[in-house]
Amino acid sequence: MSRVTVIAHISDLHVTGDAARRSRICAVVDHVNARADGIDVLVVTGDITDDGTPAQNTEAAEILGAARVPTLVIPGNHDRRPEFSRALLAGAATDLPLNRSATVAGVLYLMCDSTIPGRDDGWLSxxxxxxxxxxxxxxxxxxxxxxxxxxxxxxxxxxxxxxIRQIGEDRLADLIARHPNVVGSLCGHAHTGAVTTFAGRPLVIAPGVSATLKLPFEGEGIVDATQPAGIAFHQLDGFRLITHFRSVV
Ligand SMILES: [Fe+2]
Ligand SMILES: [Fe+2]
Structure with a gap:
């Protein structure tokens, strides 16, 4: 029997410097750490900071630096590449896409930068x-x-x-379709735990850590701050992705 990989997936931390926001994010990291022996990797799919400032990036690096599992990060539209690169990737300040790969427990993770500087929608060059x-x-x-x-x-x-979704997606779909060993795609941005398909593979959106966004029938306004922070736990059994969602109250 193949070994099952476990991926903890969080997104949209939106570090602001605010103490309440920080404790909400730290509770999520603590939730992961308390189960670290069973988790292979922590994937953080962007909007790690709220405005991309150096101070927010420093705080984000400090919070995520406490994670007891290998942690892979990508920026979102609220992050800024130069500051993100320096604080969260230990790299040089750059305006280029922050694409990184990592192999953990025999699984290849492609951490792809879908941001467009100065814009909220996304695009993979x-x-x-x-x-x-x-x-x-x-x-x-x-x-x-x-x-x-x-x-x-x-x-x-x-x-x-x-x-403000990712556009130009036909090119990505063609790429995934060419490679049957792509087990699925993980993303964030929408602040809602959601599952659908893309290019015939699972596409999972992590719940928002900072807040949840409403569906059209869930009442006035866009942001629901009353929902707890969430985590997706993905089990990868061979080439099959199984996703479980948890709330961190
Ligand atoms: Fe976000
Ligand atoms: Fe976003």
């Missing part, structure tokens, strides 16, 4: 897609690949979010 393809090919067809980015490449029945 041709260079990013080319990098993804070369990474998948280099890993080989027997390696499960988990593709991670911030912006959902589909509509979700959420009018506000659907207007």
């Amino acid at each position: 041709d260079a990013s897609l080319g990098w993804m393809e070369s990474e998948i090919v280099a890993a080989g067809a027997d390696t499960p690949v988990v593709v991670c980015f911030h912006h959902p490449p589909v509509t979700l029945g959420m009018p506000f979010m659907d207007g």
Whole structure:
């Protein structure tokens, strides 16, 4: 029997410097740490800071630095590449897409930067897609690949979010379709635990840590701050992704 990989997936922390926000995020990291022996990796799919300031990035690095499992991060539209690179990737300040790959317990994670500086919608550049393809090919067809980015490449029945989703998604769908070992895609941005398909594979949106966004029938306004923070736990059994959601009250 193949070994089951466990991925803790969180998103949209939106570190502001505010103490209440910090304690909400820390409770999520504590929830992961208390179960660290059973978790292979923590994936954080963007909007880690609220405004991308150096102070927010420093605080985010401190909070995520307390995670007791390998932690993989990508920026969202609220982050800024230069500050994010320095604080959260120990890299140089750069305006280029912050694409990274990591292999953990035999699984390849492609952490893809879908942000467009100065805009809220998303896009994977041709260079990013080319990098993804070369990474998948280099890993080989027997390696499960988990593709991670911030912006959902589909509509979700959420009018506000659907207007700032990832565009140019046909190119990404073609890439995934060429590689059967891509087990699925993980993203954030929509602040709602949700599951659908993309390119015939699972696409999972992590619940928001900072707040939840409403569906059209859930009342006035967009943000629901009364919902607890959430985590997605993905089990990867061979090439099959199984997702469980948890709230952190
Ligand atoms: Fe967000
Ligand atoms: Fe976002």
